[in-house]
Amino acid sequence: MIRVVLPAYxxxxxxxxxxxxxxxxxxxxxxxxxDALETRYPMLRGxxxxxxxxxxxxxxxxxxxxxxxSHEPPDAPLPGAVVSGDEPFLIVGxxxxxxxxxx
Amino acid sequence: MSGVRVLVGTRKGAFVLxxxxxxxxxxxxxxxxxxxxxxxxxxxxxxxxxxxxSQSNAWxxxxxxxxxxxxxxxxxxxxKFVYDGVPGTHQWYDGTPHPWEFxxxxxxxxxxxxxxxxxxxxxxxxxxxxxxGGQTWQELAGLRGHGSGPRWQPGAGGMGLHTILLDPVNPxxxxxxxxxxxxxxxxxxxQTWRPTNRGLHSPFLPQPAAEVGHCVHRIAMHPARxxxxxxxxxxxxxxxxxxxxxxREVSGNLPTDFGFPIDVHAHxxxxxxxxxxxxxxxxxxxxxxxxxxxxxxxxDEWEPLTQGLPQRDCYVNVLRDAxxxxxxxxxxxxxxxxxxxxxxxxxAGDHWAPIVRDLPAVLSVEVQTLA
Numbered sequence: 001m002i003r004v005v006l007p008a009y010x011x012x013x014x015x016x017x018x019x020x021x022x023x024x025x026x027x028x029x030x031x032x033x034x035d036a037l038e039t040r041y042p043m044l045r046g047x048x049x050x051x052x053x054x055x056x057x058x059x060x061x062x063x064x065x066x067x068x069x070s071h072e073p074p075d076a077p078l079p080g081a082v083v084s085g086d087e088p089f090l091i092v093g094x095x096x097x098x099x100x101x102x103x
Numbered sequence: 104m105s106g107v108r109v110l111v112g113t114r115k116g117a118f119v120l121x122x123x124x125x126x127x128x129x130x131x132x133x134x135x136x137x138x139x140x141x142x143x144x145x146x147x148x149x150x151x152x153x154x155x156x157s158q159s160n161a162w163x164x165x166x167x168x169x170x171x172x173x174x175x176x177x178x179x180x181x182x183k184f185v186y187d188g189v190p191g192t193h194q195w196y197d198g199t200p201h202p203w204e205f206x207x208x209x210x211x212x213x214x215x216x217x218x219x220x221x222x223x224x225x226x227x228x229x230x231x232x233x234x235x236g237g238q239t240w241q242e243l244a245g246l247r248g249h250g251s252g253p254r255w256q257p258g259a260g261g262m263g264l265h266t267i268l269l270d271p272v273n274p275x276x277x278x279x280x281x282x283x284x285x286x287x288x289x290x291x292x293x294q295t296w297r298p299t300n301r302g303l304h305s306p307f308l309p310q311p312a313a314e315v316g317h318c319v320h321r322i323a324m325h326p327a328r329x330x331x332x333x334x335x336x337x338x339x340x341x342x343x344x345x346x347x348x349x350x351r352e353v354s355g356n357l358p359t360d361f362g363f364p365i366d367v368h369a370h371x372x373x374x375x376x377x378x379x380x381x382x383x384x385x386x387x388x389x390x391x392x393x394x395x396x397x398x399x400x401x402x403d404e405w406e407p408l409t410q411g412l413p414q415r416d417c418y419v420n421v422l423r424d425a426x427x428x429x430x431x432x433x434x435x436x437x438x439x440x441x442x443x444x445x446x447x448x449x450x451a452g453d454h455w456a457p458i459v460r461d462l463p464a465v466l467s468v469e470v471q472t473l474a
Contacts, residue, residue, distance in 0.1 A: 009164065012177065043179040047163035051183045059162040072170055093162045 002033055004087035010048070010091070014041040019088055028083045030062055031074040048091060049074075063090040105474060107429045108173065109437055109458065110154065111445055112141035112467035117156055119174040120458050126435055126449040129458045135177060136168065137286045143210050143424055143467040146173075150218035151471050155237060157208040157223070165207050167237050180237035184208070184225055189245035193227060194256040201229045203247070209423060212267035224264030224295075228281040230256060230293060243293035246279065251315040258282030258318050258337070265423055266322050271407060274388075278332065278347065283318035286334070288347050299347030303336065320323050320363045321423040325372035333375050333402070335365040336422070340377055342402045353402025358389050364426035368451060369434040373401035376428075376436060376452060378421040387418040395438070411455035412446065419444070424467035431472055439465025 001021040022036045031054070049056050055076065056062070061070040065079045065087050066096045081087035086100070109120035116134030135141075135157050144156035153445045154170040156177065165184065167376040168177040190203035200202040206226040229247050231240040255262060263282055270276035275292040278299075285300040303317045318337035325331065334350065338361050339351040354360035361382040368374035376455035381389045388394065393412045396405040419442035429435040436452050439445045443462040448455045 007162070009160070012137075013163075013166070043166075046165065046182045052185055057162065057164060 001085045002028060002036075003085055003093050004033060004037060005088045005090045006044075007091065007093040009093065010044060012042055013047070016041075021085075027067070027068040027075075028088075029075045029077055030056075030069065030072070033078075033089055034074075049094065061092045061094055063092055064088070105431060105472065106131065106148070107431065107435060108471040108473055109427075109445065109447075110144045110146065110152075110174065110467075110471070111439055111462065111465060112143050112424075112471040113439075113443070113463040113465050114140055115463035117141040117144055117158075117174075118459070119463060122458075124266040124431055126429075126431075126447060127326065130142045131328065131459055133252055135174070136149040138422075139166075140207075141466065142207060143469075144168075144174075144420045145211050145213060145469045146471045147213035147221075148215050149213070152471060153213070153218040153236075155213060155221050158212055158396065166213075167208065169237050176336065177252060181233065181239050184223070184231055184240050185242070186229060186247070187264075188281055191247075192253055193262060194254060196257060197269070198256075200253065205229075205231075206261060207263075209263040209265045211356055212269060215269050222267050222269075223438060224267050224279065226261045226263040227257075228262055229264045230267070230279055234291065238272075243289075245294050246287060246296045247291070249287075249296045249298075251284070254313075254315050255281065255284035266319075268322060268324050268329075270324075270331075270392070271326045272329050276329070276346070278322060278324075280319040280322050280334075282320065283337070284315050284345055285317040285319050286322060286332075299343075300350070301348065302343075302350030304339070305337070315367075321365050323365045323367050323375075325367045328372045331401070333365050333367060333378055335362050337361065338382075340365065340402060353398070355398070355403035355405055357396055357405050358394075362421075362424040364421055364438065366426045366428055366436070368436075369428050369430040370432070371399070371434075371451075374399050375402060375453070377405075378426070378438065380420060386420045391416050391418060393417040393419065393440075395436070395448075395452055395455075408448070408452040408455070410453060425465050427468050427470040429470045429472045435470070436465040437468050437470055439468045 004020045105124040111118040116137045118133030121130040142157045147153040152173045156168040158166040192200035193199035210224040212222040223231040230243045266280035268278040277289045287296045330346045331342045340354045342353045359379045362380045392414045394407040419440035426438040436448045440466040445458045
């Protein structure tokens with residue numbers, strides 16, 4: 001099982017109390033995780049990546065195993081600890097406090 | 104017993120305000136979508152329990168929410184807004200070409216007849232329509248494609264399509280307005296469009312009377328007289344008596360002819376409301392006095408309405424989608440401020456009182472009159 005942690009505002013949108021566990025066919029990549037996540041929770045489509053281009057939204061970041069994977073290719077294999085479920089794949093909202101957009 | 108439901112979009116969520124026909128005691132329901140910007144929410148004239156809401160934030164982009172029980176519960180529907188074909192470019196603030204990019208939905212306008220049909224005015228300016236209750240959206244591309252799109256430019260808040268008026272008398276006639284492009288009219292249900300800005304004068308344009316490029320802030324009509332349109336422009340309050348064919352200024356004795364919202368009394372087609380605002384950069388009421396101005400003559404002659412509104416030290420703004428009327432007798436008038444107040448007048452503007460004082464900045468106000 002792949003474990004995915006979402007930011008609070010997306011957990012609310014998807015009616016989730018905590019992290020998500022997903023079956024993901026290998027290879028396990030950011031793209032394949034998001035495909036599985038959006039299939040199970042269609043309301044998340046467009047909120048993490050663009051629905052047309054597939055690009056990560058600018059204020060969203062991907063972390064795992066204490067590494068920033070935001071700028072890795074979307075089809076790059078994720079660390080073994082994520083594949084085994086020992087570590088979660090973290091989808092994080094950038095800290096953008098103080099901007100007119102978010103305050 | 105009759106009543107009203109006021110739908111309030113704010114910088115940090117949506118609120119539903121309920122009252123009976125007296126409009127004295129209010130129930131405040133919310134926040135819905137706490138933390139999210141709600142640019143606009145509006146109910147279907149064909150089914151008052153069907154509501155649509157535009158939900159967005161900087162992290163997650165655009166969502167559309169739909170309610171089938173008058174706003175008690177909501178479900179997310181489709182949020183895929185894709186421009187038809189190659190989007191091309193519009194003007195940037197400095198006049199250089201800039202690619203069309205979808206940013207958000209400014210305004211949702213449900214069909215007059217079908218609860219599952221709803222129009223969306225978006226930034227960068229375009230008009231979309233859904234005929235399946237918001238699940239899927241298709242651009243009415245004749246608007247951007249009619250030829251003047253490369254000359255449109257953003258206003259200070261972005262290049263938003265903010266006003267959609269569906270003509271209840273002439274089938275297929277739609278008016279829309281864009282900051283800063285102007286007013287456009289379709290007579291074939293949105294397939295083809297023409298600009299209807301003759302008579303507008305904008306000194307910030309190289310050709311002040313140009314066909315497009317005007318910063319129209321809002322237009323309004325009375326449903327029983329849809330050929331008469333009223334406009335609050337960046338500067339100037341305007342009127343057209345021929346469905347936008349020609350506009351004339353009716354600012355008259357207003358203390359300033361800048362402002363954002365404009366609306367028409369539900370039963371008196373020549374009674375019009377505006378909220379004069381000091382500009383170009385201040386964007387608060389002149390002299391710190393929050394005054395709605397009412398004309399009973401279709402413009403030119405205006406009277407300040409002040410009873411119950413702060414008349415000192417008030418420096419809020421009233422945004423373009425933040426005024427609405429109910430259709431009770433007497434007509435109720437409502438507006439929200441960037442200071443978080445929602446004011447109501449149950450007597451056509453003679454007396455005002457706040458329904459609620461401390462919401463997040465109010466972006467939009469709509470009213471449903473319930474049987």
